Amino acid sequence: MAKPAGRRRSYTARGITRLTCCVRGCTNKAKFEWRICADDNLARPICSEHDVALNTLVMRWAFQNTREPDIARYRQRVLG
Ligand SMILES: [Zn+2]
16 A cells, blocks of 8 residues: 555545555554644544554653553553
């Protein structure tokens, strides 16, 4: 599967699953999309594992170690 270039319009829930995760070196199928302001706010497909990793990174950056239960709950919900 080709890495999409990113796009302005959001992907559909069905369409996103046809794509590969945008993270360099990752070959997982995408499940979600992410938008980064510094990346021209384009919609980028991302796999479940990288979505959890990114959420964990941002939660710890913003709230230090005060939100570990929320991170664990999100991880459980997304990765099972
Ligand atoms: Zn990935």
